[in-house]
Amino acid sequence: GQQVMQIPQYQHVQEGEDFTTYCNSSTTLSNIQWYKQRPGGHPVFLIQLVKSGEVKKQKRLTFQFGEAKKNSSLHITATQTTDVGTYFCAGGTQGGSEKLVFGKGTKLTVNP
Amino acid sequence: EAGVVQSPRYKIIEKKQPVAFWCNPISGHNTLYWYLQNLGQGPELLIRYENEEAVDDSQLPKDRFSAERLKGVDSTLKIQPAELGDSAVYLCASSPTGISTDTQYFGPGTRLTVL
Numbered sequence: 001g002q003q004v005m006q007i008p009q010y011q012h013v014q015e016g017e018d019f020t021t022y023c024n025s026s027t028t029l030s031n032i033q034w035y036k037q038r039p040g041g042h043p044v045f046l047i048q049l050v051k052s053g054e055v056k057k058q059k060r061l062t063f064q065f066g067e068a069k070k071n072s073s074l075h076i077t078a079t080q081t082t083d084v085g086t087y088f089c090a091g092g093t094q095g096g097s098e099k100l101v102f103g104k105g106t107k108l109t110v111n112p
Numbered sequence: 113e114a115g116v117v118q119s120p121r122y123k124i125i126e127k128k129q130p131v132a133f134w135c136n137p138i139s140g141h142n143t144l145y146w147y148l149q150n151l152g153q154g155p156e157l158l159i160r161y162e163n164e165e166a167v168d169d170s171q172l173p174k175d176r177f178s179a180e181r182l183k184g185v186d187s188t189l190k191i192q193p194a195e196l197g198d199s200a201v202y203l204c205a206s207s208p209t210g211i212s213t214d215t216q217y218f219g220p221g222t223r224l225t226v227l
Contacts, residue, residue, distance in 0.1 A: 009152075031213050042203060042218040043155065050213065088154050092212030099168065100212055102154035 002027050004091045006103035014111050019076040021106035023089035031092040032065055032072045033100060038085045046074075046087075079110050114138070116219035118204050124225045130192035133222045137185070137206030144181055145216065146189050147203040155203055155218075161187065162210050191224075199226045 003026040013019050023032065031050045035043035047056055049065035049072060056063045062075045076083055086107045090100040117136040125131050137144050142163050147155035158177065160168040163184035172179065176195070181187040191198055201221040207214035 006154075033215070042220050043216075044218070045215045048213065048215070090154075094212055098210050098212045099157065099160070100216065102156070104152070104154045107152070 002091065002093060002099075002101050004089060004101045004103040006089055006106055008106055009104065010107045010109075012109045012111070013079050015081060016078050019079050019083070019108055021074050021087050021089075021108075023072045023074075023091070023103055025070045025091045025101075027070070027091075027093070029069050029091040030094040032069075033090045033092065034063060034072075034074055035088045035090065035102075036085050037088065037105070041085075043088060076108075079108070081110050081112050084108060084110050116204055116206055116217055118202075118219035118222055120222055121220060122223050122225075124227065125194055126227050127196055128193040130190065131194050131224060132191075133189045133202050133204075133224075135187045135189070135204030135219060137187070137204070138217055141206035141208055141217070142184070143207045143210040143214070144187050145203075145205040145207075146179060146187070147205065147218075149201045149203055149221070151200075155205075158189070158202075160210065167210065194224075194226045196226050199224055 005024045033048045034046040037043045053067045054065040060077045064073045086105040088105040090102045144161040146158040149155045159172045161181045179189045203221045204219045205216040207216045
């Protein structure tokens, strides 16, 4: 079945450093979503990418969808302590079985 | 707009006991999901409902887990009997429709501890 892999599993940075997490799917995706889960919280939707090669920005966050629609990345510029949490990508498939498959997430900790 | 409501937030039971979790999705959302989240892992789908119909329950361990969504609104997930390995967070989510491009809105989850 469809698998979504994320690396790294953990990332520890100093405040102000950049951070990137990568997401790879075993199959071509129709879309990819990114969620953030704060410690003790629940996943909250950040953004969705649909088009091949798409790039979207939210303030210091940059999201990319690969040309082949099998990989994606989330890059945070100049991390802040408020960025702490686990970032999940979720790959979507369409046509027959509509579902999102979540990766295992990248846990980000930020040292002030 | 009220979010997804789940109860209880925490539950501690002894193994072999039954347990039930309740979820009230966002008003108007036809699709309801139950996910299992183990520590350090991503959400794993247990079951997905479109209105009152379970359209994907392939990952639900049917020997001990059951779910229902009567009237296509609230849902209950039950485990009977619970095992030690069932300790996890059970997340409920809802979305307007069942397509993969929908945003999923998660509830706060129920943290289950089986002793």
